[in-house]
Amino acid sequence: MKTLPELGDDSVLRVSRQGGVAxxxxxxxxxxxxxxxxxxxxxxxxxxxxxxCLPLDTRESGRGDQRFYQIEVRYQSGEMVLKVPEDQAPGELVHLWDKGELL
Structure with missing residues (x-):
């Protein structure tokens, strides 16, 4: 299972919603x-x-018409990409994507 790396001032988080029929x-x-x-x-x-979100990450996301949230984390020594199925996404992640901020 993936673990979250140490994230510092240079880290950047990018969240997007992907997939779907169109x-x-x-x-x-x-x-x-x-x-x-x-x-x-x-x-x-x-x-x-x-x-x-770490335990929800799956490469199966996006098959067929399933939407998923793609989370890209860039940090000093690398990058991590998580794909979380829309129907399993925590409310905090959905709000972060929708509003660009946390509750």
């Missing part, structure tokens, strides 16, 4: 969050959401 780029509405712009509390909450 994959239209404008509907993916990617959100990008730079950790350098977040305070400690916000970073902690984002990391908590990401940790909750």
């Amino acid at each position: 994959a239209i780029h404008s509907l993916s509405r990617p959100r990008e969050i730079e950790f350098a712009q977040c305070d400690i509390s916000q970073r902690s909450r984002i990391c908590s959401v990401l940790e909750g």
